[in-house]
Amino acid sequence: MGEREIEVSPAQALARAFEANVRRVVVIGTDAQSSVEALAITELSSDVDIYATVGLHPHDALSDVEEIVALARAGHPRLVGIGECGLDYFYEHSPRAAQRLSFARQINLARELDLALVIHCRDAFDDLFEIFDVQGVPERTVIHCFTGTPEEASQCLERGCDISISGVVTFKNADSLREAARLVPLHRLHVETDSPFLAPVPHRGRQNEPALVSVVGEFLAQLRGEDVEHMRQETSKNSARLFKIPFP
Numbered sequence: 001m002g003e004r005e006i007e008v009s010p011a012q013a014l015a016r017a018f019e020a021n022v023r024r025v026v027v028i029g030t031d032a033q034s035s036v037e038a039l040a041i042t043e044l045s046s047d048v049d050i051y052a053t054v055g056l057h058p059h060d061a062l063s064d065v066e067e068i069v070a071l072a073r074a075g076h077p078r079l080v081g082i083g084e085c086g087l088d089y090f091y092e093h094s095p096r097a098a099q100r101l102s103f104a105r106q107i108n109l110a111r112e113l114d115l116a117l118v119i120h121c122r123d124a125f126d127d128l129f130e131i132f133d134v135q136g137v138p139e140r141t142v143i144h145c146f147t148g149t150p151e152e153a154s155q156c157l158e159r160g161c162d163i164s165i166s167g168v169v170t171f172k173n174a175d176s177l178r179e180a181a182r183l184v185p186l187h188r189l190h191v192e193t194d195s196p197f198l199a200p201v202p203h204r205g206r207q208n209e210p211a212l213v214s215v216v217g218e219f220l221a222q223l224r225g226e227d228v229e230h231m232r233q234e235t236s237k238n239s240a241r242l243f244k245i246p247f248p
């Protein structure tokens with residue numbers, strides 16, 4: 001989410017991703033318009049296999065979530081998830097009560113349609129867990145761009161959520177996140193870019209793009225003392241399982 005101008009077109013980003021050995025991408029919706037666009041991107045001709053989610057970001061929780069419900073229910077062969085949705089009490093761009101309602105609706109939607117649930121949670125883990133206690137956690141759920149503490153990571157894992165790490169883990173002041181990233185079992189770990197935001201070091205400040213996912217993956221492998229190729233294989237498998245997409 002942002003006002004930032006996109007400097008790289010989807011077609012360019014996909015071509016560059018393929019060159020960087022990316023074979024599958026999931027394009028994320030954050031409101032009705034970007035969700036429609038995400039689904040449209042899956043129809044581009046590309047060497048990369050493209051999937052999409054539809055969702056309403058907590059920043060836009062005052063928008064009509066029923067538009068997302070209708071879009072998801074209409075179905076699309078490449079629709080693999082609901083989100084990103086969740087809670088953002090750091091920016092608090094929309095009222096907390098509206099965020100909670102919109103999120104709860106999307107948890108139920110993911111369950112109704114048997115889709116993966118992609119959660120955005122910033123400075124709101126207490127409420128996240130409270131909502132989980134009422135709504136339950138769908139079987140395939142991921143906390144995207146996790147930036148919580150090691151303790152919060154453990155609680156997410158206990159409740160059945162997978163954890164996805166972005167380039168934030170490469171930032172200088174991210175010691176607590178690095179500690180959290182070390183404790184996630186490999187079979188529950190995902191690697192993402194969160195493009196166009198949060199380009200990893202040493203690309204910080206530039207527009208992020210899917211081609212940079214391996215920068216995050218290699219950093220994580222080194223941090224965890226894992227073989228890079230093994231990490232690549234296992235985390236790709238995890239994401240394919242999460243989104244129920246084919247994996248060779």
Ligand SMILES: [Zn+2]
Nearest residue numbers: 084120144145
């Ligand atoms: Zn997010």
